[in-house]
Amino acid sequence: MLVLTRKLGESIAIDDHIKIRVVQIKGKQVRLGIEAPKDTKIHREEVYVAIQEQNQQSASVPADKTRSVAKLLKP
Amino acid sequence: MIISTSRFGQVELKQEDVLTFPEGLLGFGDLRKFALLDDPNDEIFAWLQSCEAPQIAFPVLEPELFAPQYKATLTKSDMEALKLAAQEKARYFSIVTIPDDPTQMTANLKAPVVVNVEARTARQCVLQDNNLAIREPIFTKLQQRVVQNPAVAIKNQSSGIDVATKLNIVKEAGL
Numbered sequence: 001m002l003v004l005t006r007k008l009g010e011s012i013a014i015d016d017h018i019k020i021r022v023v024q025i026k027g028k029q030v031r032l033g034i035e036a037p038k039d040t041k042i043h044r045e046e047v048y049v050a051i052q053e054q055n056q057q058s059a060s061v062p063a064d065k066t067r068s069v070a071k072l073l074k075p
Numbered sequence: 076m077i078i079s080t081s082r083f084g085q086v087e088l089k090q091e092d093v094l095t096f097p098e099g100l101l102g103f104g105d106l107r108k109f110a111l112l113d114d115p116n117d118e119i120f121a122w123l124q125s126c127e128a129p130q131i132a133f134p135v136l137e138p139e140l141f142a143p144q145y146k147a148t149l150t151k152s153d154m155e156a157l158k159l160a161a162q163e164k165a166r167y168f169s170i171v172t173i174p175d176d177p178t179q180m181t182a183n184l185k186a187p188v189v190v191n192v193e194a195r196t197a198r199q200c201v202l203q204d205n206n207l208a209i210r211e212p213i214f215t216k217l218q219q220r221v222v223q224n225p226a227v228a229i230k231n232q233s234s235g236i237d238v239a240t241k242l243n244i245v246k247e248a249g250l
Contacts, residue, residue, distance in 0.1 A: 039150045039151045039152065040150075041150060041152075041201060041203055042203070043201060043203075047185070047201065047209070048101060048201070050209045051101045051102075051183065051185065051186045051199075051201065051209055052101045052102035053102075054170065054172055054181075054183050054186075054209055054210060055100055055101055055102045055103060055133065055170060055183075055199075056102055057172045057174075058133045058134065058170045058171060058172045058173075058183075059103075059130075059131050059132065059133055061133075061134055061171075061172070061173045062082060063082035063083065063114065063117070063122070065173055065177070066114075066117050066119065066120040066122075066134045066173065067114070067116050067117045067118075068177075069119055069120075069173065069177050069180070070117070070118040070119050070228070070229070072177055072178070073119075073214070073217055073218050073221045073229075074221055074225070075218065075221070075222060
């Protein structure tokens with residue numbers, strides 16, 4: 001992993017089109033501004049972790065459980 | 076070809092029933108081959124079954140069944156990975172989680188499984204739209220669907236179930 005030190009207002013350039021700037025530092029929080037082409041996906045890492053967890057939980061459902069849901073849905 | 080599944084026993088598939096996930100699914104990166112199975116004993120869900128790991132299968136639903144306004148915007152890299160020429164040609168499926176209490180079940184709208192039906196390629200696309208939930212509650216919405224049209228099984232009210240392969244069980248799982 002490449003580790004860089006930046007001051008408030010300074011940036012990092014990734015490839016030719018992505019720029020990440022330190023916008024604010026407050027206590028233990030850093031606010032980052034990200035400039036990237038419209039097509040670049042930018043997510044907090046938690047999003048990927050939450051999707052992985054959702055997938056894991058989904059994969060543990062037995063077949064008879066889904067078959068029985070239809071009966072529950074009928075009022 | 077015949078694949079083993081922990082839920083349905085031995086299942087017979089044609090080569091063209093297999094969907095290739097070039098990058099796997101999030102958390103299941105090693106699994107690249109899946110089949111979408113239509114279980115005749117299930118009125119609601121289709122199953123995205125791994126061809127490589129018998130115990131891995133996800134119940135899926137088309138988002139239009141509980142989110143009629145659902146609109147996914149794919150990026151250029153999504154389209155390239157899917158070998159997709161036009162976004163309209165894609166089919167979308169939401170992975171569903173069913174906890175012990177099924178009234179609490181949820182669907183993942185943020186990261187649908189997108190299928191290029193012609194190329195038989197698929198990908199779990201993480202969408203940029205921040206309003207889409209990873210755990211969208213769907214029980215009440217599906218119930219409304221049942222009330223509106225009680226005679227037709229939910230999955231037959233969607234447009235994409237034809238992507239799925241009718242479950243052809245060779246040998247039942249040891250139940």
